[in-house]
Amino acid sequence: MTLPPTISDPRSATIGPGRLILVVGPSGAGKDTLLKLAQSVCVGDSRIIFPRRLVTRESSAFEDNEQIGPDAFRQACEKGDFAMHWEAHGHGYGVPRSINDDIAAGHTVVANVSRGIVDRMRRIYADVTVVSITAPLEILEYRLASRARSSDGRLVDRLGRAADGSPASPDVVISNIGKAEDHAHELVRIIKSP
Numbered sequence: 001m002t003l004p005p006t007i008s009d010p011r012s013a014t015i016g017p018g019r020l021i022l023v024v025g026p027s028g029a030g031k032d033t034l035l036k037l038a039q040s041v042c043v044g045d046s047r048i049i050f051p052r053r054l055v056t057r058e059s060s061a062f063e064d065n066e067q068i069g070p071d072a073f074r075q076a077c078e079k080g081d082f083a084m085h086w087e088a089h090g091h092g093y094g095v096p097r098s099i100n101d102d103i104a105a106g107h108t109v110v111a112n113v114s115r116g117i118v119d120r121m122r123r124i125y126a127d128v129t130v131v132s133i134t135a136p137l138e139i140l141e142y143r144l145a146s147r148a149r150s151s152d153g154r155l156v157d158r159l160g161r162a163a164d165g166s167p168a169s170p171d172v173v174i175s176n177i178g179k180a181e182d183h184a185h186e187l188v189r190i191i192k193s194p
Helices: 029-043 072-079 098-104 115-124 137-147 155-162 179-192
Strands: 021-024 053-055 065-069 082-088 091-096 108-112 127-133 172-175
Touching: 021 029, 021 098, 021 115, 021 179, 029 108, 029 179, 053 108, 072 082, 082 098, 082 115, 091 098, 098 108, 115 127, 127 179, 172 179
Parallel strands: 021 108, 021 127, 053 065, 127 172
Antiparallel strands: 053 091, 082 091
């Protein structure tokens, strides 16, 4: 299954007035950890939405995703059930189309996405902020080896992709070394900034 990164519901050239915060970065940078901490801080704010991605692999303690089979994923893509979808590391990833309604209602949506879809999302959504979460290669290697998730594929492939340049035009870079709570508060400041 090879699906290009795309948006499934191009109803408007620019979907707004709410914000779309795209969190990108290499595997092992700690994106899901920081997102989980940021979400717990924002839990009482109904204007901030953290949608669950649908992923064609089993759910795990490392990320907040909903498992979907490859055939169901392909059908969802064909039906336009995703606002955006892409393939990475041999898996399909999708963000529900309902985020378009949230953004149209003026909410802030925070999503962990592939850096390969950033440029296209900037053309489709009116207010996009790209947050790149990074860490040195040796830290990425340690974190990926520690989680030892068989569905992640080969460690050397994931590390090779991390070394293949930085995400497209990040607005903010968070170097996630040290205390995760500190970097999560940095992410919350970005999410809550006007």
